[in-house]
Amino acid sequence: MSIIIDNLNEESDVIEAQNAALKNKNGIRSLRLQFRGExxxxxxxxxxxxxxxxxxxxEGYIGIEFPRWITMSFNKLKVFKVSHCSSLPPLGNLQSLEELYIWSIENMKYLGREFLGITGDGRAIAFPKLKSLKFYSCEEWTEWEDIRVEEEEDVVSIMPCLQDLVVSECPNLKALPHRLPQDAIG
Incomplete structure (x- = not known):
């Protein structure tokens, strides 16, 4: 079952959201949240x-940060037209994520190592099942931080299943991290 919740805005009520009890509705397989304001x-x-x-x-999220539950286990995550967020959460920790699409995160200038979920505790694989990663129209994005030399020993693999990497309409991005699978870069 797919659910679309449209017109989320500053007048959206927390009681109404709690009463929806989405977290208890195990029949939901796909959820689309469309925002029309903060x-x-x-x-x-x-x-x-x-x-x-x-x-x-x-879609259309206006907020400084993403909710904590965004790092739950999903197979597919699409983020469209985000205002005010300047970074992405540690999505590399999502063990089941196979497809990640990022469109137009207006304030993102920098994508740090935290995106990979690197914690310095000997984590072996970042984005273990990710097959497709696409960034579109992140016009302010200038830097995608690579892992440091001392972290290379801790991080055995980054996106080992990646088959398709697209970075389009991101004119200010200077370089891609060197540890990305080179055969996936399109």
Missing amino acids: VRMDVMEALQPPPNLLGLVF
Whole structure:
């Protein structure tokens, strides 16, 4: 079952979001959240989807940070037209993520190592199942931080299953990290 929640805005009510009890609706496989204005973080947290969700779409989100549950396990994550967020959460920790699409994150200038989920605790694989990674129209994005030499020993593999990497309409991005699978770069 797919669910679309449209017209989320500053008037969205936390009680209404809690009553929706999305996290208890295990029949939901795909969720699309469409924003039409700023939404309070308590409302965002109350919209937590069920743990077995396969696909999530975030569209038009206006917020400084993403809700904590965005790092749950999904197979597919699409993020469209995000305002005010300057970074992405540690999505490299998503063990089941196979497809990640990022379109127009207006304030993202820098993508740090935290995106990979590197914690310095000997983590072996970042984005272990990711097959497709696409960035479109992130016009302010200038730097994608590579891992440091001392981290190379801890991080055995980055995106080992990656088959398709697209970076398009990101005119200010200076370089890609050297540890990305070179045969995936299109």
